[in-house]
Amino acid sequence: MTDSNDVYIRCRGAAFSYNGKTALSNVSFELSRGDYLCVLGENGTGKSTLVKGLLGLIKPDVGTVEYIGASRSDIGYLPQTSGIPSDFPSSVYEAVLQGQLKKLGRRFFYSKEDKADAENNMRLLGIENLKNKSFGLLSGGQKQRALLARALCAANKILLLDEPVAGLDPLVTSEMYEIISKLNRERGLSVVMVSHDTKSAAKFATHILHIKNEPVFFGTSEEYMKTELYNEFLGGCGHEHH
Amino acid sequence: MSITDIFTNPLILSMFLGALFIGILISLSASLLGVTLVLKKYSMLGDGLAHIGFGSMAVAALSEKILRNKFDGTLGDYSLLISVPIVIAAAVFILRQNEHSKLNGDSAVALVSTSALALGYIIYSYATGQASDVCSSMFGSASLLTPSTADIVTTVILSAIVISVFVCCFNRIFAVTFDETFSKAIGFNADRYKTVIAVLIALTIVMGMKMLGTVMISGLIVFPALSSMRICRTFKSVVVCSAVISVICSVLGILSAFLINGLTIGPAVVVVNLVFYIALGVFGKIKKA
Ligand SMILES: Nc1ncnc2c1ncn2[C@@H]1O[C@H](COP(=O)(O)OP(=O)(O)OP(=O)(O)O)[C@@H](O)[C@H]1O
Numbered sequence: 001m002t003d004s005n006d007v008y009i010r011c012r013g014a015a016f017s018y019n020g021k022t023a024l025s026n027v028s029f030e031l032s033r034g035d036y037l038c039v040l041g042e043n044g045t046g047k048s049t050l051v052k053g054l055l056g057l058i059k060p061d062v063g064t065v066e067y068i069g070a071s072r073s074d075i076g077y078l079p080q081t082s083g084i085p086s087d088f089p090s091s092v093y094e095a096v097l098q099g100q101l102k103k104l105g106r107r108f109f110y111s112k113e114d115k116a117d118a119e120n121n122m123r124l125l126g127i128e129n130l131k132n133k134s135f136g137l138l139s140g141g142q143k144q145r146a147l148l149a150r151a152l153c154a155a156n157k158i159l160l161l162d163e164p165v166a167g168l169d170p171l172v173t174s175e176m177y178e179i180i181s182k183l184n185r186e187r188g189l190s191v192v193m194v195s196h197d198t199k200s201a202a203k204f205a206t207h208i209l210h211i212k213n214e215p216v217f218f219g220t221s222e223e224y225m226k227t228e229l230y231n232e233f234l235g236g237c238g239h240e241h242h
Numbered sequence: 243m244s245i246t247d248i249f250t251n252p253l254i255l256s257m258f259l260g261a262l263f264i265g266i267l268i269s270l271s272a273s274l275l276g277v278t279l280v281l282k283k284y285s286m287l288g289d290g291l292a293h294i295g296f297g298s299m300a301v302a303a304l305s306e307k308i309l310r311n312k313f314d315g316t317l318g319d320y321s322l323l324i325s326v327p328i329v330i331a332a333a334v335f336i337l338r339q340n341e342h343s344k345l346n347g348d349s350a351v352a353l354v355s356t357s358a359l360a361l362g363y364i365i366y367s368y369a370t371g372q373a374s375d376v377c378s379s380m381f382g383s384a385s386l387l388t389p390s391t392a393d394i395v396t397t398v399i400l401s402a403i404v405i406s407v408f409v410c411c412f413n414r415i416f417a418v419t420f421d422e423t424f425s426k427a428i429g430f431n432a433d434r435y436k437t438v439i440a441v442l443i444a445l446t447i448v449m450g451m452k453m454l455g456t457v458m459i460s461g462l463i464v465f466p467a468l469s470s471m472r473i474c475r476t477f478k479s480v481v482v483c484s485a486v487i488s489v490i491c492s493v494l495g496i497l498s499a500f501l502i503n504g505l506t507i508g509p510a511v512v513v514v515n516l517v518f519y520i521a522l523g524v525f526g527k528i529k530k531a
């Protein structure tokens with residue numbers, strides 16, 4: 001049923017390594033238009049590595065990462081840690097506007113639409129009142145929202161989020177899930193989200209990719225809920241409640 | 243000398259205006275790029291490149307000596323033709339180091355610059371046989387001279403390139419400075435703009451070397467940025483403020499070099515910058531309190 005242009009990214013047997021040490025191997029999956037893919041797995045199992053590989057920040061040793069119906073300029077990215085020093089002089093607005101970078105094309109300066117778009121995304125994430133605040137002085141959660149707004153600016157077709165709700169309070173977390181889900185439904189954005197929250201993942205995502213240095217599961221979330229992996233997790237949760 | 247001397251003696255006036263004109267253009271260029279260098283933790287790059295510039299001037303002096311002996315004719319000042327490519331190559335090499343090597347930027351600067359300084363000193367002494375020449379190229383001309391037409395033309399052209407490219411690429415330079423990884427992740431060619439930044443820095447260094455001296459030019463690059471970061475909190479305001487501070491400091495520095503006997507422009511400008519840095523630090527603290 002899927003037309004070949006509906007496939008945005010196709011990974012075939014991709015493996016990634018750092019200084020010759022393999023971190024993630026044998027990755028094969030497809031991301032299509034409108035997909036909401038959650039990447040699950042324990043700490044250090046290669047989730048962020050996969051994200052960097054999809055972005056082309058690291059190159060696969062073997063296998064391929066292919067862009068088909070989308071290009072690298074269609075991606076918005078929220079890094080797990082941004083590495084922006086807290087004393088960097090930048091307003092929140094300047095930070096968010098960086099997401100419009102690729103829209104410059106051959107122009108030197110941002111157009112009115114570019115700026116309005118950035119402001120809309122700030123409003124969507126409820127940070128329009130922080131516009132002129134110093135980015136470095138924001139709280140962790142506020143920073144996360146600003147960086148998500150920046151990612152939204154860049155996301156034409158795909159939104160890649162590496163642990164977007166880490167460090168957010170429960171209320172904001174569920175709000176964030178709603179926003180992401182809404183973007184997925186209404187703007188038709190494909191979402192790739194790294195998460196440790198298995199329950200919400202299964203609830204919101206259409207597809208799950210579970211990795212342990214290589215994929216141990218890839219399929220729809222309904223299928224995932226029938227697997228050992230999911231039951232193991234639920235069992236673990238149930239255990240904690242006792 | 244007194245203020246009235248400057249404005250009544252036409253010779254001194256033309257020297258003063260020439261120095262002011264060149265000084266303002268150089269300080270504008272330096273202050274704009276300084277913001278990016280300081281924020282990318284490349285504060286010492288200016289210093290390192292200036293040492294390389296010193297080395298390249300030594301090479302120019304040596305080749306001039308050899309050519310003079312051979313042709314026995316008067317050669318124009320072509321040291322720029324040698325300095326510009328050498329300093330650009332070094333700037334690109336150092337700024338793009340961290341992408342694919344085990345040598346980090348800081349060590350690369352130290353390594354390349356001391357070697358250039360040492361070699362440059364040896365070549366210089368051999369080529370000119372005078373230590374005073376070395377001193378003046380490190381701290382700027384000891385004697386105040388009317389800048390030559392060639393100096394003025396070079397400075398105007400180079401600073402026009404640096405300032406206009408910086409203004410036009412402002413958003414891209416911000417992107418590379420603020421978060422290079424994100425820029426790359428969304429498909430932006432960050433490496434290309436790092437090269438652009440490197441070339442602009444190299445041009446600024448070459449411009450400033452003669453007037454301020456190779457040891458002093460680095461102060462002109464980092465001081466205004468550090469000063470403005472004490473009072474401004476957005477990138478744009480830091481850039482604008484740093485340009486304003488830099489021009490004010492250069493004017494005051496050049497003026498005092500004319501008024502106070504034996505003071506050279508390079509150190510004078512740097513000391514005025516230091517005073518501003520301290521004063522703005524105090525001002526920033528008071529404002530916060
Ligand atoms: N820059 C790097 N250099 C060397 N090794 C790295 C680097 N980044 C990650 N690794 C290694 O690669 C493996 C996978 O790391 P990765 O960051 O992909 O894990 P992750 O699944 O995202 O973990 P977490 O849940 O903690 O974010 C780890 O063993 C890690 O030590």
Ligand SMILES: [Mg+2]
Pocket residue numbers: 047048049080162
């Ligand atoms: Mg990770």
